[in-house]
Each structure stands twice: as structure tokens, then as C-alpha cells.
Amino acid sequence: MVLYRPRAKDYAHAMRNLKIFDNPHDMSKYLIHYHNLYNLTDDPIGAGLITPSKEEKADHRNGWLHSHYVMLGNVPLGIFDVETLRCVKKPKLEIEEDGSGGLKCQFEILDEGYIFFLGADQWYGHTTMLGYKRSNMSTPYARVDDIAVNPDAFTQALEHFIADRAIKIVQGRMKQQELNEQKRKRA
Template identity: 50%
Template sequence: MILFRPRAADFQTAMRQIQLFDSFNEMDDYLIDYHNLHNIITSQEQVYTTFSHSDELRDSKSGWLHSRYICLGNIPLGIYDSKTLDPIKKPHLEIETDPQGGLKCQFDLIDEGFIFFLGNDQWYGQSKLVGFKRNDMSQPRCRKDNVPVTRQDFIYALNYFIASQAIKKLEAQKKRQDAIQLMKEQRKNHGQGKTSLC
């Protein structure tokens, strides 16, 4: 899964507009559409976007450990990361509209199923986004107020949740593996220490 955030005035604004892609071609197509670059395309084989050869940016705020700039010529369009979530496939987001004008989406991420709702809350007079694990609807895993009830803003919010959740899962997995490795090394060293004392 490729992570992408556009060039923006500040980090929070950029992170509210992140996109997820399965391939570089998909990201290229999105950037061409988003920046309306169709009028400068001269051939199908032309390379429209170029990837920066600069050093990777290790972004601890977002958990993107292998970020780089993506440019059109020498104009930076945003930052992408194709390695941090490489082992995870992008979930398919099928968004449905409910009779009250709200939006709903179910998807699977790694080994868990999620369901999200976005709509206007009549009691509080504002919009609300809530997300649950499908097997535990008692507590929301995600809640945001005042998210515009549009498909694009819903997709942005889902992408943000998917990326951050996947990064957390991979970090937890790595910590478990590191702990197991450390225990194995300690046992091995402890066993070697006993042998040398006898």
C-alpha cells in the first residue's frame, strides 16, 4: 500500500487529505486528475511524475518511515511512502448512501472488519463520523465531529484511519517480534553462561 499526502501549508492539513494507492500508476493517475494535468499529456508512455532521489524522510509524527517527495518536473506535489505499509493491501472502500443522506462503509484491514458511518446528528446539529469493529459495536474505535458529509471527505477520513491503524498494527507486530528475539537471545546467553561455569 502506498501512502500519499499532498503538499499543504501545514502537516495537519496535509494529513487530513491523505490518499492510499495499490500502485505507482494509480498514484500517477490520481495526481494527473487532481492537478488537472490532462492538457499537458502528449503520449501514454510519457512519465508525468518523477520520484525524488533525495534521502528518505523518517517522519515520526505520522509513522511514515520511508517518505520521499514526488514531483512534476521540479515542482513538489506531495510526499509518498511505498515501503512502510508495503506488506498490507489497500482495503476496498465501497461507500453506500443511507435514506437520511448519510454515508456508510465496511472494509477489512489485515485481520479485522470495520464499519464506519458519517451523517448529520439531529440532536447536536453537527455532522459526526463514527467507526466500529464489526464484531464489537459497543465502543467506537474512531469518532470525529464536524466532518463534511461528502464522499471525498469520508474517503479522506477512512484513509487516515486505515493508514494510522495499519502503522500501529505493524509497530505492535514488530515490538512482539523484537521481544521474542530478545528472549531467545537471553535464553541462549543464559544457557551459555551456565555451561561455562560448570
């Protein structure tokens, strides 16, 4: 899975616009379409137009350990990371209407199943997105308020959750492997 955030004035704004992709090719196609760069390339997929920087940095604020700038010539368009979540497949998000004007979506991240709901609260006049682990539907696992009830805003919020959760799972597995190796060395 490829993590991408656009270049922005501040970190919080960039992270609000986080995107995830299956591979770097999909990210390049998105950037060519988003920035309307079709007139700069004869190749419809834009191979070679958008390139990664050679310098790699770890961003410990969000767990991206192998970040690179994505460049159009010498202009940075954003920051991406291919390596941190290379073992994670991007879940397919199929958003459905729930019958009461809200939206719902089910997906899996590394063998953990989730179901999310987004809807408007008629009494309080705001919207709420609630996410549950399918193995424990008694208490919400995630909650975000004031999201527009439309598929694009819902997808954006889900992608942010997926990236954050996948990084935590991968980091937890890495720490467990390190602990196991330390135990083996002691024995």
C-alpha cells in the same frame, strides 16, 4: 499500499488531505488528473512525468518511515511512502446510504473488520462519524465530528483512519517480532 500527502504550508493541512493508493502508478494517475498535466505528456498514464526523489526520510510524527518527495521535474508535488505499508492491501471502500440520510461503509485492515457510520445529529446540528470494530460493536473505536455528509468527505476521513490504523498495526507487529528475537537471543 501507498501513502500520499500533498505539499502544503503546514503539516496538519497536508495530513487532512492524505490519500492512499494501491500502487505508485495509481498515485501518478491521480496527480496527473488532479494537477491537469495531460498537456505535458503524450503517454495517457504519464509514465516518467512524475518521479520520486532519491532522498528518503523517516517522518516519526505519522509513522511514515520511508518518505520521498514526488516530483514534477524539480517541483515537489507532495510526499509519499511505498515501503512502510507495502504488506497492507488498500481496502475497497463501498459507501452505501443507510436509509436515514447518512452513509455507512464496511472494510477490513489486516484481518480486522470495521464498520463506519456518518450522519447528522438532528438535535445538536452537527455531523458525526463513528467507527466500530465488527468484533466489538458495543463502544465506538473511532469518532470524528463535523464532517460533511457526502461520499467524498466520508472517503477522505476513512482513508485517514485506514492509514493511521494500518501504521499502528504494522508497528505493533514489528515491535512484537523484535521482542521475540530478543527472547530467542537470551535463551
